[in-house]
Amino acid sequence: TRYARWPTQAITYRLGREQIFALRERAQRELGAAFSLQRFHLAFMRQGTIPAGYFGEELLRALRATAP
Known part of the structure; x- marks a missing residue:
């Protein structure tokens, strides 16, 4: 199984x-x-595939920009 081959995946x-x-x-x-x-x-789904280090700040920036 996948987990037997790559135990850290889970x-x-x-x-x-x-x-x-x-x-x-x-x-x-x-x-x-x-x-x-x-x-x-x-906003989370629209971020696409960006490096994890940038993801959080970019998501928060997008949410702030669209806040009512």
Whole structure:
């Protein structure tokens, strides 16, 4: 199986999930009442494939730009 060949693959999914939730919490704190889970998801998907180091700041910048 995949996990037998690459045992660290499963943990990368878990780490990514934790980073996404942390980023969502940060966006909620920064945007307050202007935060929208739907806008978060749309902005998240629109980021495409960019280096992980830039992803969080770019996503927050996009959310701030579209906040009502």
